Amino acid sequence: MSTNYAIHVEGLVKRFGDVLALSAIDIDVPHGTVLGLLGPNGAGKTTAVRILTTLLEPDAGEARILGMDVVRQPNAVRASIGLAGQYAAVDENLTGRENLRMVGQLTRQPASTARARTDELLERFDLVHAADRPAKTYSGGMRRRLDLAAALIHRPPVLFLDEPTTGLDPKSRSDLWGLIGELVSDGTTLLLTTQYLEEADRLADHIVVIDEGRIIEEGSATDLKERLGRTLVEVKFPTTRRARIAARQLAAIGPTELSDGDTTVGVGVTDSGKALLDVVRLLESVDLAPKSMAVRQPTLDDVFLQLTGRGPSADDEQPEPATRGAA
Amino acid sequence: MTAIALPALPDVGEGDVRIPPSAVVSDALAVAKRNLIGLMRVPTTVVFSTVQPVIFVLMFRYVFGGAIRVPGVSYVDFLMAGIFVQTVTFGSMNTGVGLAMDMQSGLIERFRSLPMARSAVLAGRTIADAVRNLFVIALMVLVGFAVGFRVHTGVLEFGGAVLLLVLFGVAFSWIMAYIGLSTGNAEAAQAASFPLMAVFVFASSAFVSTATMPGPLRVYANHQPVTATVNAVRALVLGGPTAGKVLTALVWTVGITIVFAFLSVRRYRRAV
Structure with missing residues (x-):
């Protein structure tokens, strides 16, 4: 039953012109667990996230969040999810506090709740000292933390993070991992896309590897490493x-x-x-x-190399070995 | 189990959560507030949207003005109505550029993933731009007074002219919103809208009487929204037959707003 899962995806297809971005993928994420969606650039990770967060309509298949259909019940889905995308989507001219209050207001919370939640998140994400400065003065790590805080303002039970640490320095990345770990231990269901195997290894209970819109392997990190590394x-x-x-x-x-x-x-x-x-x-x-x-x-990098014939963040310019699609 | 209680979510079964009508207004105001804070924190945008019309005032008043004859009225009085319309028309480019910047920064994606009214991001932007226009119009009126412009009618007519200008600015903001969302890139939005604006503003009655233009151009100039609005504003501040001109201007304004608000919201729903 689909409602047993926080996220349920069945036969999801998305085409962009002639390109098949997703070719009938199935994913189930149990409540309170973390799914790592792993794949190289252009594998279809972001497309999947955009469909699940109601930003894009699928061409075929079904996607449900907490049992609610992303196409037919978009507002109900939006009220239950938080999204932090690839770029930190914060208003540069607003202060950190103003950004969070604005999103709090737009998620239709009483002003007092939004204020209290804003203070709580600023504290938790170590932004109190910068709360009243415009976000354009923030460092990359601070922006990501603010962005993540904005995604959490309405306490969504299901969270989507699309490459949350791309472009961050190692310290900021590790800080963010700590914060994400805390959220998960609070019972939030998380779908995380990443190109960093270390990230999936550290955060995800279950890993789905996709390449060219297809699921090519899945299992726990240990599982994948034992079987493929x-x-x-x-x-x-x-x-x-x-x-x-x-x-x-x-x-x-x-x-x-x-x-x-x-x-x-x-x-x-x-x-x-x-x-x-x-x-x-x-x-x-x-x-x-x-x-x-x-x-x-074995590391997940070995697994990745084994599966796709190339490294996780291999650039398209690089010549690719002829051993593609080993799975 | 965890101590953190998940918020009680409405059990909607197979139906969807309805966005209450009050949210259409409150969400738009929340977005407008955000945009106005931005305008105040980065005053250069407002300053630059007044620099250009001020230069035009000085240029037409003192450089070309002496050579332009308009029957029955001093050129500075004739000119200022055109300048006001030019100011709000070019000012509307900020709407498109601002939306394109929000798309580039990922903010639009965030808004689209929130359970808020679909119209709010666009309505909030146009409301903020209307407020900005009001401010810029006030500034241009002062500049006009400084170079010899005088209102020949009453306070009521003058207020009507300002209102018409703000509404016309909103109408053009919707055109620019559509362009901004379609291009999704601030530079491209700017590049795409400038020639369009020029065709509307310069081939109009804003700076010279259309009677001096050659045949086909005159026909176009006489039947386009900027000319209609300039003529209405001119009649409102200088006197003469007014009602018909204001009606024509209002028809254009309302028509543009309806068509482009519809197109823009539709574009926004599937913005990439």
């Missing part, structure tokens, strides 16, 4: 000659690759504990002493 035992040698010799020997344990100027051998393994012992024994038997050794756990 691989663990590497990395052994570094002082010279390339030794590394090459070692690589030939280590091929008995798993597929090897040379990196780091041909001084490091990576061995793909499944059970890293056992593999580590095997590697040590083998190197000892051929008397090849490594400089250092490390186990590298």
Whole structure:
């Protein structure tokens, strides 16, 4: 039943001219959970968010927020959602406080409620010191925080964040992640799009990877990494000659690759504990002493590369490997 | 479970939440307030929308004015009605440019995702621009007085002229709103509207009598909204037959407003 989910999407299709932006995608997000929608630029992430937030009508399929249809009940949906888009949508000439009060008023809250909620959010998002300055004087991180606060002014039970940390410095990004984490622990259902695998890894309970408008993989971060990533035992040698010799020997344990100027051998393994012992024994038997050794756990970047044949934020100008669409 | 209570949302079943009629007004005023705060914080917009007409006043009054003969009336009195209409017409470009900037900044997306009246963003912008126009008209009247312009009728007629000017400004604001939403880019909106404005303002009775224009141009000039409004404002401040001219101007004003408000709101609903 669709109402069991905070967000329910079935067979959603959107075309822009000849381009199929979304080709029949299905997504279900249980109440109080975080879905990470992951994909490269142009994959269809923003299109999906715009349909779910009533900004765009789908060509086919159905989308419901808390059981309400985004096409037939747009105002009911709008009253239940918060949206923070790719750019911080704040009025530059208004102060932080004025921005929040305006949105509070436009979400039809009594003036006293809007005022109290504004103060609460300014406090929570660490904007009190800048509350009475025009938003044009804010830093990028402050703008994003103000934008997120504006999306929360009417306490929406369902929140959409479209690439919330794109373009932010690492500190601001990590601050914002902290804030988003708090919201989620308050019970808000969140759909988050991102190109940053680290972001999805850190925030999302469930990850849906889309590419060219299709869902190509889904699961929890751990799930995806276990199934699609691989663990590497990395052994570094002082010279390339030794590394090459070692690589030939280590091929008995798993597929090897040379990196780091041909001084490091990576061995793909499944059970890293056992593999580590095997590697040590083998190197000892051929008397090849490594400089250092490390186990590298799979990252979502590996998963992404595996799935789409390119990195998550690969630019279109870059030549793409021929291994597209491995899924 | 969490301690934070979710707000009680109306159970709407399969129907939609209705936006109360009072919200159409209150939302528009909230947006108008936002735009007026912007105008006050960035006064350059208002200053620049008066610089151009002031230059025109000085140029036509002192440079070209001596060479222009208008029967039965001093040129400065003739000129100022044209200047007033020119000011509000060109001023309406701010509406389109402002909306395009709001689209670029993502603000329009935010507004469209809120449970507010669909007309509010556009109505709020035009209300704010009407207030700005009123201010700019007042300023231009003072400039006019300084260079020798005098009202030949009464307070009532003069008030009527100001009202007509504000309404005409609103009408053109809706044209510009449509252009701004269609281009979605401030520079493009500006570039697209300037030639249009020029065709309306210069090929009109604003600065010279249309009787001096060659045939086809004269026909166009005599039958377009700026001329109609200039003639009505001129009659209201200088006297002579008035009712017919004001009626023509009002028909244009109301017609433009209805057509372009409809087109703009429709454009706004599916603004990208």
